[in-house]
Amino acid sequence: EFIHQPKLDFEDPNKRNLVAEVSTKTVKVYGKGNPLKIIAIDCGMKSNIIRMLVDRGAEVKLVPWDYNVYNELGQCDGIFISNGPGDPVVCEKTISELRKIINAPDDLLKPVFGICLGNQLLALAAGATTEKLPFGNRGQNQPVLNSLTGDCYITPQNHGYAVNDKTLPKGWQSLFTNANDKTNEGIMHTSKPFFTAQFHPEANGGPTDTAFLFDVFLDCVRNKSKQLVFPSRKAKIIPPKFTKVLLLGSGGLSIGQAGEFDYSGSQAIKALKEEGVKVILMNPNIASVQTNVGSGEGKADQVFFLPVTPEYVEQVIKREKPDGILISMGGQTALNCGVTLYNNGILDKYGVKVMGTSVETVIATEDRKIFNEKLCEIGEKIAQSATAETIEQAKVVANEIGYPVMIRAAYALGGLGSGICNTEEILVEKTKIALALSPQILVEKSLLGWKELEYEVVRDSADNCITVCNMENFDPLGVHTGDSIVLAPSQTLSNREYHMLRETAIKVVRHLGVVGECNIQYALDPNSLDYCIIEVNARLSRSSALASKATGYPLAFVAAKIAMGITLPEITNT
Numbered sequence: 228e229f230i231h232q233p234k235l236d237f238e239d240p241n242k243r244n245l246v247a248e249v250s251t252k253t254v255k256v257y258g259k260g261n262p263l264k265i266i267a268i269d270c271g272m273k274s275n276i277i278r279m280l281v282d283r284g285a286e287v288k289l290v291p292w293d294y295n296v297y298n299e300l301g302q303c304d305g306i307f308i309s310n311g312p313g314d315p316v317v318c319e320k321t322i323s324e325l326r327k328i329i330n331a332p333d334d335l336l337k338p339v340f341g342i343c344l345g346n347q348l349l350a351l352a353a354g355a356t357t358e359k360l361p362f363g364n365r366g367q368n369q370p371v372l373n374s375l376t377g378d379c380y381i382t383p384q385n386h387g388y389a390v391n392d393k394t395l396p397k398g399w400q401s402l403f404t405n406a407n408d409k410t411n412e413g414i415m416h417t418s419k420p421f422f423t424a425q426f427h428p429e430a431n432g433g434p435t436d437t438a439f440l441f442d443v444f445l446d447c448v449r450n451k452s453k454q455l456v457f458p459s460r461k462a463k464i465i466p467p468k469f470t471k472v473l474l475l476g477s478g479g480l481s482i483g484q485a486g487e488f489d490y491s492g493s494q495a496i497k498a499l500k501e502e503g504v505k506v507i508l509m510n511p512n513i514a515s516v517q518t519n520v521g522s523g524e525g526k527a528d529q530v531f532f533l534p535v536t537p538e539y540v541e542q543v544i545k546r547e548k549p550d551g552i553l554i555s556m557g558g559q560t561a562l563n564c565g566v567t568l569y570n571n572g573i574l575d576k577y578g579v580k581v582m583g584t585s586v587e588t589v590i591a592t593e594d595r596k597i598f599n600e601k602l603c604e605i606g607e608k609i610a611q612s613a614t615a616e617t618i619e620q621a622k623v624v625a626n627e628i629g630y631p632v633m634i635r636a637a638y639a640l641g642g643l644g645s646g647i648c649n650t651e652e653i654l655v656e657k658t659k660i661a662l663a664l665s666p667q668i669l670v671e672k673s674l675l676g677w678k679e680l681e682y683e684v685v686r687d688s689a690d691n692c693i694t695v696c697n698m699e700n701f702d703p704l705g706v707h708t709g710d711s712i713v714l715a716p717s718q719t720l721s722n723r724e725y726h727m728l729r730e731t732a733i734k735v736v737r738h739l740g741v742v743g744e745c746n747i748q749y750a751l752d753p754n755s756l757d758y759c760i761i762e763v764n765a766r767l768s769r770s771s772a773l774a775s776k777a778t779g780y781p782l783a784f785v786a787a788k789i790a791m792g793i794t795l796p797e798i799t800n801t
Contacts, residue, residue: 270311308345476510
């Protein structure tokens, strides 16, 4: 109420039948002629739901919320219940019709799929109850667990009501659960092809991690199956139990290592100690937090102030006899050292297992030729390029591509040896430097002036994969990230661009088989949706500390837990 103003009457919209207000008033058909005949009950249907059904071979007959669907079960292949606004209990006619559909005789039994309000309406038809949430679940990053597979998905949501799954009758069970507040996110029948999702798998532009639910539904329709079949992920990798771990810290003070990786090493020690693991640290940089030794939280049990080189590491392994080694927390120095130890058979000799991302995956990301081949296997975009191991080879590649070109050194610290070459003279000069640092370089088309972006990605041994943060260089491609300003999150991407690159990041990281944390870098044309993948760092990078503090999500801590075999749904960010 306002002083000296007439009293205002407020209306509770939840008491109105909002579905009746927004539902179609006439029957409409989309994708006419498609083989799968789906009746879609419009409670406030999003256009992208229709697109996703039609694109997958469905002829969608869109009907009003109070339509007599039961009478047409014999003429359709499946039933879809859309999202919509308001309190589900006011949709009495829809609930009554759904009750008849799910109790139909076997010869009329049809697969049923509901989204958002559709989840609540089907639950009410089954005999369960719904409840108003204190605040509702909103946004595009809600984690949801699949009770059948244990998989975790990142989902977009916008609902104020939820199904009380404790009231589900016999024959029904919860299918999806919100990993944060444990509220219901979907239900299923135990013997009939009925299921729902409270979240929005059709979200445009994303995330689209659960868009496969439309395939699950239509496959059920196509095969006349009573069982839901979810796409299988890669089999979970069960790592050995580690009791004593050698953590390779960063080397001396130089770009790409040292202080830039003190944060990640410190977080890793904290995570390992929480799991009761004895931590042996190698780090010659005494001016770092991670080299504090003792029995307190986040302190290594023993520290060796020795150079992180294969020769010294072997001596420490021989003396301390660790059962695991963590090579992804000390930047390029630790990573290169770990690869050398692996290739020389030192780790096998002493029975030491690499924790987290395998050395094979590390090599696939560091070797420019293998990396390009891996991306081509999944049809991903890379700049026109080829590898070279001599100056003459580099000149041949550059002439084929055309100047200007960009050269990148493999296994390099902080981008050392990389640069743009406008002429052959500059190419020869930079190639000499690059090949002095690395046995191989990549010569690629210059994308000078494109936006430079990166995503921090985390994947566990059960193939759960998330992007935690994305970042954008203030300067365009051509200015090294170590010399530029990096912004988190990105500031100039559209929603479509953001989700396009996010989906690509998850696709690439899963294909490479990273287990832990990694960083994927892109070049994006500022005037189109054209992009190229620059590289993937299968380790904690300089950007990881920025991403961790910008988001409050401790990437190195989580990566260390994952390296122990703990999955993302089991890790609580407190």
